[in-house]
Amino acid sequence: FSKQFKMATRKTDVCFLILFSFSMISTSHGYIEGLYCGVENCYDVLGVDRESARTEISKAYRKLARKWHPDMHKKKDAKEKAEVEFKRVANAYEILKDEESRKDYDYMLDNPDEFYSHYYRYYKHRVAPKVDVRIVLAVTISVISVIQYWSAWNNYHTAIKYLVTVPKYRLQAQQIAKKEGLLNTQKKRDRSKSKEEIREEEEAVLRNIVAEKMDIKGGYSKPDIYGVLWLLILFSPYYLVMYIYWYARWIWKFTICRQDYGEEEQIYIIRKYMKLSQSQWDAQDESEIEYFLESELWIKENFLEWKQQKEEEMKIKLAENSRHKMYRRYMKMHGPSQMTFGPE
Structure with a gap:
């Protein structure tokens, strides 16, 4: 049996060498x-x-x-x-x-x-499919633009629905609706409808009033068609030229000529110090912005002093917070958590 096994093994090796030789011959010339x-x-x-x-x-x-x-x-x-x-x-x-x-x-x-x-x-x-890269790029930008615009509208409607639930704004919207006769008109027309349908239509009226009267700013503001990716790309040369003009004007007026900052420039410097985007800054209350300007926070020293004061106020609030007290008490008694391996 062992001799037969050895002979079979030799035959297999010979066949493998022959096949390998043929494969090398076919590839030796490329x-x-x-x-x-x-x-x-x-x-x-x-x-x-x-x-x-x-x-x-x-x-x-x-x-x-x-x-x-x-x-x-x-x-x-x-x-x-x-x-x-x-x-x-x-x-x-x-x-x-x-x-x-x-x-x-x-x-x-x-x-x-x-x-x-x-x-x-x-x-x-x-x-690999031979597709024009320009077509792929155009489709990609279009999809992103549609999603971007739809998402902005979705955020805006979410903000409107939330504001209608806030008692302060809901009461104001109801007063405006009654003054303009919108709610009374709806009730007279819709006596044949169910209470649920009437309530839904009243909610729609209140949402429309809030949307018309409220100036929602920040990330939940009303979508602007010029903010989608397609138009940003199309108008990018214009934006670039305007930025170069703005930057050159800034250097000339405030670096070379040493002129005083206007209110627009003061707000810009404060926003940069606070590391806020334009949408985040727009979400600030007007009274708060006025306070920033009155405190002259565009001056670096004033801003650092204000920042330190805010940090100290935050520490005091945390110290008075019951949960934070429990956490500090736990850390004082047990120290930071540690992971150990092996026997205790």
Whole structure:
């Protein structure tokens, strides 16, 4: 049994060596069956060489295409042979006319040992969809713009619904609705409707009043079509020019000429010191903004003093907070939590 096993093993090794030798022979010249032109050289198929220009390759292809076009042959055998040759020539031309494909093919001829790399390079061009990058970019920007605009409207409606539930704004909206006769008119018209339907319509009236009368600012403000990505990109040259003008004006007026800051510039400096975006700043109360201006927080020293004062006030609030007291008491008694490994 052991002799038979050894003989079988030797036969298997011999077969493996034979197959490996054949595979090396096919790739030693850079030709791989199933890739590009198979075991043929694409340049030889078209009758050109690796130094030939693209125009020469196109000229050779047109000549061979006229010769081997199936319509040029009448007999059945000649027609079948022409179909095979025409496909062979067309395949070689498809590979060599494209710069990327030709580059990969030349790389295979120069590096026949990189077997798996050639498969990747070949199927990368065959499988990857040839879609215009501009179309993909335009569709992507359009989708982002639609989502951005829809999200802004959703935030705005969420803010309106919330404000209607706030007693202060709800009462004001009800007073306006009664003054304008909106609620009474609705009730007279809708006696035939259920109480639920009447209540829903009254809520809609109140939401409309809040939307018309309230000036919602910040991230929940009414969407602006000029804030979507498409229009930001289209108007970006204009915005860039305006920024350069604004920056040059700032340097000239306040750095070179040493002029005093106006209210607009003071607000800008305060906002930058506080590290707030424009939408976050717009959400601030007008009384609070007036306080910032009265405190002259655009002056660095005043701002740092105000910031320190706010931090101290926050510490006092935390010290008076019951939960924070419990936390400090726990930390004082037990210290920070620790993770231990191994036996205690």
